[in-house]
Amino acid sequence: MVKDVAIGPDGDVRVEIYLTVAGCPMRDRITSDTTSAVKQVPGVSTVSVELDVMSEQQRRDLQTKLRGNQPEREIPFAKPNSLTKVFAVASGKGGVGKSSVTVNLAAAMAAQGHKVGVVDADIYGHSVPRMLGVTDRPTKVADMIMPPSAKDVKVISVGMFTAGNAPVVWRGPMLHRALQQFLADVYWGDLDVLLMDLPPGTGDVAISVAQLLPSAEILVVTTPQLAAAEVAERAGSIASQTHQRIVGVIENMAYLTCPHCDERIEVFGSGGGQAVADGLTRSLGAKVPLLGQVPIDVDLRVGGDSGEPLVLSEPSASSSVELRRIAKELLGTGRGLAGRPLNLTPVAR
Numbered sequence: 336m337v338k339d340v341a342i343g344p345d346g347d348v349r350v351e352i353y354l355t356v357a358g359c360p361m362r363d364r365i366t367s368d369t370t371s372a373v374k375q376v377p378g379v380s381t382v383s384v385e386l387d388v389m390s391e392q393q394r395r396d397l398q399t400k401l402r403g404n405q406p407e408r409e410i411p412f413a414k415p416n417s418l419t420k421v422f423a424v425a426s427g428k429g430g431v432g433k434s435s436v437t438v439n440l441a442a443a444m445a446a447q448g449h450k451v452g453v454v455d456a457d458i459y460g461h462s463v464p465r466m467l468g469v470t471d472r473p474t475k476v477a478d479m480i481m482p483p484s485a486k487d488v489k490v491i492s493v494g495m496f497t498a499g500n501a502p503v504v505w506r507g508p509m510l511h512r513a514l515q516q517f518l519a520d521v522y523w524g525d526l527d528v529l530l531m532d533l534p535p536g537t538g539d540v541a542i543s544v545a546q547l548l549p550s551a552e553i554l555v556v557t558t559p560q561l562a563a564a565e566v567a568e569r570a571g572s573i574a575s576q577t578h579q580r581i582v583g584v585i586e587n588m589a590y591l592t593c594p595h596c597d598e599r600i601e602v603f604g605s606g607g608g609q610a611v612a613d614g615l616t617r618s619l620g621a622k623v624p625l626l627g628q629v630p631i632d633v634d635l636r637v638g639g640d641s642g643e644p645l646v647l648s649e650p651s652a653s654s655s656v657e658l659r660r661i662a663k664e665l666l667g668t669g670r671g672l673a674g675r676p677l678n679l680t681p682v683a684r
């Protein structure tokens with residue numbers, strides 16, 4: 336951080352120091368520490384400290400140096416020309432079926448011929464490996480982590496890095512670091528789509544995703560219950576602060592078809608999914624569609640427990656049909672152009 340030291344013939348010393356950022360809260364401390372350290376050198380009569388600010392490149396070089404000359408690995412999905420679509424699956428409340436929807440969408444997309452990865456970032460409720468039937472653990476090759484896969488879906492989960500069923504009591508910075516590692520140090524290969532199962536609510540992980548992958552699109556899962564809808568809308572509206580796009584809302588547990596008389600029973604009421612979509616459309620000022628309504632299906636729950644996603648074991652069940660349709664719709668649209676260079680060249684008139 337030392338830019339220059341100039342020593343005058345009569346012991347006047349001028350030290351120039353680079354701060355990492357302009358508003359560095361340590362500037363006074365750095366000035367006084369430098370002054371007192373230099374003053375102790377025999378022959379020094381006066382010390383003046385001048386501060387400058389590092390350029391982007393100098394900051395990067397310093398970080399590399401501090402990491403022992405290992406450049407930080409880039410997150411491939413965060414590169415401007417990445418072709419991988421990233422969906423962060425969010426919900427307001429827990430237990431609305433976010434993980435079940437994530438797993439079934441992933442399995443459906445893989446069955447449709449896409450290369451799919453899932454990051455299970457649901458720190459407290461990591462259930463993706465069980466729901467997909469992943470039994471292997473990640474392995475290490477050189478310094479890359481190879482993710483295990485099941486049903487043609489590569490999976491990495493917080494649960495794979497904790498002993499047994501130990502609860503994860505990580506705080507914000509650790510979660511951020513873990514997520515960064517999942518994205519940068521895991522060898523995903525070329526993916527068409529990456530689904531991220533976020534913890535419920537608007538927590539640290541959602542903010543980390545926004546920082547690490549600003550181009551990730553948010554997929555909101557809710558139930559038809561209006562009380563759940565309000566919370567889901569709050570979780571979704573974080574997108575307005577992080578400038579991310581909400582790709583749409585999925586209403587899960589929309590209704591139960593009576594196995595005896597085929598009557599539709601609205602167990603959790605109705606209208607929640609549409610209410611969230613409308614509310615988010617209003618607050619974000621951009622259309623947020625209701626992508627679909629997935630009915631309650633006992634077999635979907637059973638499939639989650641046994642690691643056999645319903646979309647594969649019973650593709651014609653009505654919840655499977657809906658999930659497969661949503662999967663297709665999500666991948667039907669190309670990745671947004673946000674953050675991507677358009678390679679435009681000005682031409683002479």
Ligand SMILES: Nc1ncnc2c1ncn2[C@@H]1O[C@H](COP(=O)(O)OP(=O)(O)OP(=O)(O)O)[C@@H](O)[C@H]1O
Nearest residue numbers: 429430431432433434435460630631632635636639
């Ligand atoms: N459409 C559905 N029909 C029947 N059961 C469902 C359906 N969706 C989810 N479930 C069941 O509801 C329970 C909660 O689902 P899941 O774990 O997917 O929710 P979640 O929102 O990810 O929860 P959390 O974020 O708290 O971990 C599970 O037992 C799951 O099998």
